[in-house]
Amino acid sequence: MARKTPQPTPRKPRADAQRNRERILELAKKAFTRSGANISLDEVAKQAGVGAGTLYRHFPTREALLEAVYRTEVEKLAAAEREFSDKLPAVEALRAWMLLFVDYIATKEIIAPALNSLVGGASKVFEASGDQIKGAIHALVERAIASGDIRADLDPLDLLRALIGVSNVASGPDWQQSARRLVEILIAGSRPPQ
Amino acid sequence: MARKTPQPTPRKPRADAQRNRERILELAKKAFTRSGANISLDEVAKQAGVGAGTLYRHFPTREALLEAVYRTEVEKLAAAEREFSDKLPAVEALRAWMLLFVDYIATKEIIAPALNSLVGGASKVFEASGDQIKGAIHALVERAIASGDIRADLDPLDLLRALIGVSNVASGPDWQQSARRLVEILIAGSRPPQ
DNA sequence: TGTATTACGGAGACACTCTCCGTTTTATTC
DNA sequence: GAATAAAACGGAGAGTGTCTCCGTAATACA
CATH class of the missing domain: 1.10.10.60 (Homeodomain-like)
Structure with a gap:
């Protein structure tokens, strides 16, 4: 009842x-x-x-507040992973999601300084909400590996770390372009040796 | 006089x-x-x-102190660039330097949380001492471009951002390995399209 | 040794974090 | 619509960190 x-x-x-x-x-x-x-x-x-x-x-705690504030956004990122995985070829899905991640930070949907103190310290966001993010990139990479577009020994978290890293250095008007270029470098560098 | x-x-x-x-x-x-x-x-x-x-x-300021503390280390990184450039082929020099950068953080010669607050905020370390770091990676990338091992349109700072980023996520016993893997990904992704 | 200058030190004003508990608001009961 | 107990509020205040100010002490130089 x-x-x-x-x-x-x-x-x-x-x-x-x-x-x-x-x-x-x-x-x-x-x-x-x-x-x-x-x-x-x-x-x-x-x-x-x-x-x-x-x-x-x-x-x-401050981090509890940050996590709550950005939980919605994190969930959107997780949802986007499912959508991209449905509609796009493996590599395209991975690229699209990485670019979306960058865009979220660029447009302050998630502010870089937040990630900063979150990822840097003994934070919890990337353990709690972080599980969703990790799950998303994990799924994307796994599919790309299965399709043969990405090296089998790639750790998805490596890519995530690099992405988060770029958002930390989010300064200067050029940074969003830089982030996009980096996504391409990462994808290119993740392809299997021919 | x-x-x-x-x-x-x-x-x-x-x-x-x-x-x-x-x-x-x-x-x-x-x-x-x-x-x-x-x-x-x-x-x-x-x-x-x-x-x-x-x-x-x-x-x-706190950052002034941090900068002074790590100025010596930063100068060592700059010196290493010169040495590597002298002794190694272009790509090898770039790789060696990136790995050294990672090692400095791994061995706490430069502590990651320092970079964290430095790069994140309106910091000065990567404007003052940072010029040395930027100069180093710039020289390395330029030479690698000249030798045809790296795409001509690569922005050296893109690589630097990614490196710093990884240091931010420096947690878990695996992180140093992750950083090394990422260096390889970045280099592979920076090669010219065949 | 005398003196102008430079640097020291720590008290204290200010800011931020976080808790504690008396007061107020709310849901529920009658 | 009161009465009542549970739930939540709010803000004073204790604890801690930042940074400055200025009387005192150390130093370089003549």
Whole structure:
């Protein structure tokens, strides 16, 4: 009967909690995009019109907040993998996905400074949401290997590392072009020895 | 006549200032290597046995300190470029240098978290010392292009970005191997279309 | 040795992180 | 529509790190 409550204490979650959570996410994304991943969390709380305690209750750490903010985007990337794999030849799918990854960062759908502190430190985003990303590139590479377009001994994570790396050096007006060129280099370098 | 003093007020720099500067650098490198690039600077000052004011006078920002700490290493990288270029065929020189770069980070001669905060933010290391690094890879790539081993339209900085990127994801016991594999991928991907 | 200059040091103002707990809001019960 | 207990709020404040300021000390030079 009870749908989502395994135990005898069912209680509808409070509406204000839900509201606040969404509002914090919304304002946090704006703040991160505007000022980078190191902005004061108290400041984010203020902008969202909540107390610091509320923010920290919903998101215990900065990284938890970052992860929540970008979870949607990460899921979109995972979805794109499925779509590309359905519609495109193996190598094309891989290329398209890598370019999409780059574009997400270029257009600040995912901000580079976020990846920066996430990947750099003892972060969790690329362990939690990261599993999705890893799964995506893993599937793409596997298919490309099966089709014979990519060397069999290629570790998908190598490519991912390089991609993330480029996003770290995201400075200068040229960087997006550079990222695209790098995708081509990576793909070319991943082909099997003829 | 006067060698290093453009103006009429020549005065030998104070010995204690020089001593302190060196001592700070020495202890800072240890501290960075041990605890990462985010350690408290007041703590570094304490370990070096100087006041916070002294540390900040010598190195106004965290990045200034990081740059000074790693300047020696950066110069070694630049020197290695010259040596490799002298002794090795173009592609081999490029490969050797890229591997050396990776090794420096692997062996903590240059710590990855340092590069992390350096490259990510509005850092200066890869503008100041960075010129040396850029110069090195530029020379290597240019020679490899001249010898026909590398595509003529390759931007040397693309390779550098990828290298730095990998160092960011420096986690897990496998990462050094991954970095080496990536170097091979990058080189293979940089060859001219046959 | 005297003196001008340079550098030192650490107290303290300011900023950010994160927690604790008294107060308020909400869902539910009657 | 109250009454009640549970859930969530908010912001003061303790803890920590950053960076500056300026009275004091060390040094180079005459």
